[in-house]
Amino acid sequence: MKRECEIVQDLLFSYNDGVLSKSSIELVENHLKDCKVCQDKLKEIQLDNNKNNDEKKEVDYLKNVRKKLDKKTKIITISTILLVIIIILNIAVFVNYNNVASNIQIFMENDITQEELSQIEQKIIDNYKDIEITYNSSEDELNSMKEKFGDNQNLLAGYNESNNPFPASYIVKAKLKDVNNIKRDVENLDGVKKVTTYIEENPYLLFLLQIIN
Ligand SMILES: [Zn+2]
Numbered sequence: 001m002k003r004e005c006e007i008v009q010d011l012l013f014s015y016n017d018g019v020l021s022k023s024s025i026e027l028v029e030n031h032l033k034d035c036k037v038c039q040d041k042l043k044e045i046q047l048d049n050n051k052n053n054d055e056k057k058e059v060d061y062l063k064n065v066r067k068k069l070d071k072k073t074k075i076i077t078i079s080t081i082l083l084v085i086i087i088i089l090n091i092a093v094f095v096n097y098n099n100v101a102s103n104i105q106i107f108m109e110n111d112i113t114q115e116e117l118s119q120i121e122q123k124i125i126d127n128y129k130d131i132e133i134t135y136n137s138s139e140d141e142l143n144s145m146k147e148k149f150g151d152n153q154n155l156l157a158g159y160n161e162s163n164n165p166f167p168a169s170y171i172v173k174a175k176l177k178d179v180n181n182i183k184r185d186v187e188n189l190d191g192v193k194k195v196t197t198y199i200e201e202n203p204y205l206l207f208l209l210q211i212i213n
Contacts, residue, residue: 004031008038016045096210097203104182106170107194110138116191123185124172132173141166167193 008031014020015028032038106120117135124131142164146156159165174182179199187195198206 002035005035005038008032008035009041012038012042012045016042016049093203093207096207098176100206100210101198101201101203102173102176102179103198104170104172104174104179105196106172106186106192107167107196108169109191109193110167112168112191116189120170120186120189120192123189124170124174124182127185128174128178128182130175134171136169136171138164138166138168141168 008028011020011024011028015025020028032042108117108120121133124133142156142159145166149156172182176199179197183195183197186192
């Protein structure tokens with residue numbers, strides 16, 4: 001190999017990359033005109049270079065596809081989690097509503113007689129299946145209020161059996177479809193002061209209230 005060929009071939013990579021000074025470019029190009037060996041060497045370098053570029057493009061393309069897939073996977077995962085949360089929340093709301101709205105509380109007048117009490121209870125037992133009735137005396141009510149008041153229960157200290165401000169009540173647990181009928185059946189009976197149900201409340205509102213309490 002000629003001495004000049006050696007020098008030119010050392011410069012060929014930089015020549016191909018376009019980073020040579022003007023005078024070096026002149027030197028390389030003048031030599032290339034007459035030297036077949038160095039021309040071939042340059043072609044080889046250019047071929048190699050193109051191949052490398054193609055490979056790089058391919059790798060970039062694959063990286064891009066992967067990035068897009070990662071993004072898609074993320075979106076799908078987040079959507080799925082959100083969907084599951086929404087479904088679980090709705091089930092919880094539904095279960096809570098069924099639980100709360102199947103209760104009817106029947107408050108009694110203070111002067112209700114034992115006979116009137118039995119009539120109310122009988123009316124419900126005779127006409128509806130799968131019923132649970134709990135009697136809540138005004139004393140029970142006063143005691144549970146005192147419990148709720150906790151440290152402040154001396155506010156209620158003046159109250160006893162004779163001046164108890166809380167009415168006695170029946171708490172009835174029934175099927176949802178029977179709640180309105182039971183309310184209608186008992187609200188005009190003697191001794192009944194008021195009937196409360198949650199059947200017409202918004203299930204989501206009931207759920208929120210449950211959480212707050
Ligand atoms: Zn040469």
